[in-house]
Every structure is written in C-alpha cells, then in structure tokens.
Amino acid sequence: MQRANHQHLILPVLILFVFSLFINTEKAMSQHANETLNVIHNRSSIRHFSEQAVPSEMVETLLRAAMAAPSSRNVQPWLFYVVEDREVLIRLSEELPSARMLAHAPLAIVVCGDIQKGDPNEEQVHNWVMDCSAATQNLLLAAESLGLGTVWTGVHPYADRIATVRNALRLPAHIIPLNVIPVGYPAAHAQPKEKWDPEKVKHIRAEK
Amino acid sequence: MQRANHQHLILPVLILFVFSLFINTEKAMSQHANETLNVIHNRSSIRHFSEQAVPSEMVETLLRAAMAAPSSRNVQPWLFYVVEDREVLIRLSEELPSARMLAHAPLAIVVCGDIQKGDPNEEQVHNWVMDCSAATQNLLLAAESLGLGTVWTGVHPYADRIATVRNALRLPAHIIPLNVIPVGYPAAHAQPKEKWDPEKVKHIRAEK
Numbered sequence A, B: 001m002q003r004a005n006h007q008h009l010i011l012p013v014l015i016l017f018v019f020s021l022f023i024n025t026e027k028a029m030s031q032h033a034n035e036t037l038n039v040i041h042n043r044s045s046i047r048h049f050s051e052q053a054v055p056s057e058m059v060e061t062l063l064r065a066a067m068a069a070p071s072s073r074n075v076q077p078w079l080f081y082v083v084e085d086r087e088v089l090i091r092l093s094e095e096l097p098s099a100r101m102l103a104h105a106p107l108a109i110v111v112c113g114d115i116q117k118g119d120p121n122e123e124q125v126h127n128w129v130m131d132c133s134a135a136t137q138n139l140l141l142a143a144e145s146l147g148l149g150t151v152w153t154g155v156h157p158y159a160d161r162i163a164t165v166r167n168a169l170r171l172p173a174h175i176i177p178l179n180v181i182p183v184g185y186p187a188a189h190a191q192p193k194e195k196w197d198p199e200k201v202k203h204i205r206a207e208k
Helices: A003-032 A035-042 A056-066 A086-095 A100-104 A124-145 A159-169 B003-032 B035-042 B056-066 B086-095 B100-104 B124-145 B159-169
Strands: A078-083 A107-114 A175-184 A201-204 B078-083 B107-114 B175-184 B201-204
Touching: A003 B003, A035 A124, A035 B035, A035 B056, A035 B124, A056 A078, A056 A107, A056 A124, A056 B035, A078 A086, A078 A124, A086 A100, A086 A107, A086 A159, A100 A175, A107 A124, A124 A175, A124 B035, A124 B124, A159 A175, B035 B124, B056 B078, B056 B107, B056 B124, B078 B086, B078 B124, B086 B100, B086 B107, B086 B159, B100 B175, B107 B124, B124 B175, B159 B175
Parallel strands: A078 B201, A201 B078
Antiparallel strands: A078 A107, A107 A175, B078 B107, B107 B175
C-alpha cells in the first residue's frame, strides 16, 4: 500500500518525459529549423536599450565570436574598439548620422580594419572590408543569441564618418573604422523585417 | 498486483526526465555557450565534399538565412546564383585560383551585388560589399548548422576573377560577384582555426 502511493505518478512523468524528448526532436526536424537559424531570422536592428549593464564576459563572448569569422588568406585584419567612455559615446551620437542611440547605449564596439595587414597590392588590401563585415555579422548573431540588441551603423566608405570616428577614438592612419555597433539589452521587442525574395535567386543548371 | 507491475518504472523514468532537463539547462548556462555560439566557433573552411546531394529545400534554407542579413538603408542589393551545371562548376574550378574544389562540389552559390540598387552617389554604392558579406556569413553559419560544409572563395575585388565569373555565368554589367561558395556534405571533419587574440581588442574608458 505504501509503495502503491506513487503509482499515480507513472503516467504524468512518462508523458512529461516523452514530451520533453519530442520538443527537442521536433525543433531539429521541422523545416530544417534550429537555434542558429532562429537567431539568424530573429535578429533585427535595436535602437533603444534598457539601463541594464552588459557584463564584460559577455563582451568578450561577442569579440570571440567576431574573431571566429573567415578571413581571406587568414590575415585577420580586424581590430575592435570597445567604447564605454560616455563622453566619447555622446560625441559619436552627435557627430555621426543615424547614431543618436549611441548616447544611451551601455557601450559600443567599433569594428576596424588594419590596412597594413596582408599583401599590400592594390586589390588584396581591400579584403579587410569583407573579413570585418563577416566578423561583424558573427558579433550581431552572438549578441542576439545572448539576448542582447545591436544595430550596424555604417562608417566606411563615407569619408566624413571615417574622419569623425578617427578623431573621437584617436585611430592611427592605417586603422579604418567599418562601423559602430551599440550593444545593450533591448528596451522592447523588435519585429525583424521579412526580406526573403525568391526573385533574387537565379539557377544555373545544365541545358538539355 | 497488475498495477504494481509498473512501479519499477518510476525511478528510471524520473531520473531520465530530470536528466533531460539538465542537459538543456546546462547547455544554456555554461560560459554563455549556446548552439549559435557553437556553430560560429565550429564553422571552418571545407574543401572536400562527399558524393551526397544537397536537397533543394536546404539550399532554400541557406538563401533565406542569407537574405535575413542586415542591409544598409534596407536596400538589399544582393543576388544569388545557384550553380548546379557541372560544366560551369568545372570551368570555374579551372579558371579561378584556389577553387579546385568546385569541380567536385554538389553545387556552388555565387553571392553577387547589384550596383544599380540604392543611392548612386560615389560612397553609398559601395555598401553592397558589406551587405553581401554579412549575407554570406549568415549563409556559411546556416550551412554549418545543417551539417553542410562551405568555403568562401573570394572574387571581388580581383578584376580578373570578376571577369572569369562574369563570363562563366553571363552576368550583366551591374551585377558584381563577391565570392563563390561551394556547398556540400563534408568528406571529413575539419578543425576550426583558433583566432582569438586579446591584443586585437582596445578599450576606451573614461579617463580618471
């Protein structure tokens, strides 16, 4: 009789167990959906941040993700400025277009290219733009996966914006800022834009 | 007696249930690790592919991920050529440097920029490079998350490579190929490069 008291638990526990397995399997199988694809599709530009500080270990997690990007000839021509100085953030928010939110973001990461890295021939020297863009995208996705919000505010190739950031951060001449990325906890949920457009896919198949 | 037969199931089922909960929680809590960060860090360049075909729904999943990238002023200046014509793949493998693997890849995706999109002023017109690079990185990560292998073989900004791809794919003059990405199931596991370098992080904090 004493042991029989637990019998009523069998069914609910079994149901919960089977259900928990189902959740994971379902996630992996439905239309190739997985956590990474969810993060890629849920990321959107965040321009309003809460007061909550971003722990420094999280900033390192973002930078580690950024540096895991592919790099042409493995040159890794990137450099990351983590800006927490409120005066510098306010100055950038006033002098850059579309960057007002910097004044209220807990911090910003400025992704830069080092044009002294790699082969100095005319063409190869431009590869920092692709490498640093891929690194930036890793950073944005890592932030989204941690519940942080970001927005890519462009600097390169605008000469005036490059000068503004160069002066505010005292960058040497061979370091070119690609963008300024404010980082913080989102003040509100943002709906990602739907950008899928099958017209932008062309197929090249064997002619028969 | 008949019902008591199931009593021996209670403990193992409870243990399994608690264990399954633990696996998920552990994953989310350890050092900010999550599936997306794992995918970002596990991605590496894959140059050898198995014979296994890539289902067309998976290709669409990759392209949907690519088009979810951020785009300056939401111009979305990208265009994707999915190349399955073996003759074209072989031709590209012979005429492009470092692209031999194309001959044996099930397919390749050529990420292009449309320079007729967006503001035609001197500076804005270059934003397709960043937008298409971010889209490419989404594509590489989506592929990794699905167990597919890829490698970013650069085309832009090399004039000779652009001409090669333009001729092979018959691209109009305003479409510029950024890269060629072979896609397939990896023939073997590849070890990602360790690129984390704290020297590449600079801090700008308030002077006191």
